[in-house]
Amino acid sequence: MITYLHHRVTQALFSSGYLGSNSALLITVSGGKDSLALLKIICEISLTYKWRIGVIHCDHKWREDSKLNTYSVYDFIQDLQIPFYLGVSQYKLHTEEESRLWRYTVFFNIADQYNYNIILTAHNLNDRVETMFYNLFRGTGVTGLSSLALSKQISNNISLLRPLLSISQFELAWFCRHFFLPVWSDSTNFNPIYCRNRIRQDLIPYIKHFFNPRVEEHINSFLDKITLQNIYLNKYGNLYFRRVVHSEYLALHTISFKHLHPLMQNLVLMHLLQYLNFSGKIEKLLPYVKKFISLTQYNNSAIKYGTILMVKKKYYLYICEQRQQNN
Template identity: 35%
Template sequence: MQTYFNQILSKKINPSKTNNLLVAISGGQDSLSLIKILGQFEKKNNIQNIEYIYIDHQWKQKSKQQTIHLINYLTMNKKIFIYQIEDNCFKEKIARLNRYQILVEHAIKNDYQFIITGHTQTDRIETFLYKLIRGTSLDGATSLTLHRKINNNLSLFRPLLYINRYYINWFCRKFCLPIWSDQTNHNLSIDRNRMRKELIPYIQKYFNIKMEIHLAQFLDICNEENEYIKQNTIKLYIKSRHPFLIALNYKQIQKQHTILQKRIIQLFIFHNYNILLTNKCIKNIISIIDSNAIFTKLNYKNLKIMINNCWIYII
């Protein structure tokens, strides 16, 4: 696993250059494996600027002990930043967004080039199933990727994304890593825990024991196809937007496939106003375009979307 990890890291991180790495950790097996493997990579490539960050939501009675446990494990020669969130938010989605915001803001403020997380293949499958059940798009289904640019200077990197939790568990036992048992992981009132403890084992037992492998392969295919669609969307958007004004020439996209039309319209609104249109609103815009209406106005939230003389624009 160390060899595989070194190969994955070396593709994105050039040891000969200065790379400021911020590693997001917890006390679980994924994080401890990441710390262990990164330590070996650090020694092999003589990298000095790997630092760690831990975000404590203070949900548990033993939150303080878990923090001390992490500090003791990392030893004195590792730099760790600890954030404690005071407002008790028990909603998983909001907590995840808060963590992400803290990570990105901290990384930008301290000039890190990479944020590294310990997401595994199992996390990827769980995220996919969770979003699929709740309703998602191709973008949402493939959101957990190996590498993602946050801005020109910062990237998010998940080097364990193609390693499942069984191998991680074996790795921890082999090196006797002191895993902190998080009691919230056994709380079945949390949707993700119920999926992990009950739904996925049920599917593996009664339908396909290799479900995780097959879904991972499916997600790889989806991700490749989604990237192709994204690239074409961006090309067509650049071609069809007005050179000076905030407007989109719908005649340029009218003959394209409906999927590309939807994505271009969504990109146009999001790029200029940072607002995501609903699928229903986008369908309305496309139906108006197809009907060749001369002048139409649509209201969406605070936007007034105008469709007139082959242009889509906002007033």
């Protein structure tokens, strides 16, 4: 049975521009309603487009029932007769951010190892709104507000797609009930120790009750506009990046950099730090790098921030990370 959600997901997938007739899709499945709905929809759509499909599940070992959760997902996947991959954390994960980084590392490694060119996650409209608040409270910029985009190029061979971003939790819950999908309730989603849960269970209901019952719809519209602005700005950010960053050494020409508008300075530095694999440290590093560039007394010198070493030599700034040597 084809529903309106099938059509909306199909439209979202093809609007990304990354899908082709020979695409291989790795679907991330937690066992919750969002990921099971996505899995069912993709499996049924793929009968038409002949995509190769695989499923990956990650066990963070946060809950006592995590193994039962894994078995539940595994049993459901076996009935579908598609490849199943399992990632199990070998060390204790302490924070939401640490867990997210570990999880995505597993996704990318499996996709690369087994030749999947598309990774699908089940983030929905509500997740997008929650992420905006979460990043806003951490002091993010405009780019961070719309960090949950429909698509993202990870490497030359792998892309990340989120085809449920315009679909609400209510619609996904209806879909799962309608098709009797074996949804696994994750108890950590109700634990107030996690910031996202407090946003979901306390903040957003408060805003809907006292300010605007359609707040999620309006924020989603706002994020669509921000995303368009970011696409436009990143286009020019890349242009200036090529002008002020050495193509071979990834060193920043400080004189040319100082003539840029402050907004373009931020974009160029963000691109540079991403190229240097400092994506997880951009928000913290950015003000320190800009301050180091502006202080003329530090010409032909070096400064250290944690494990990050910044060196100004003549006209160029070099940034690297010091690795600890094993004895």
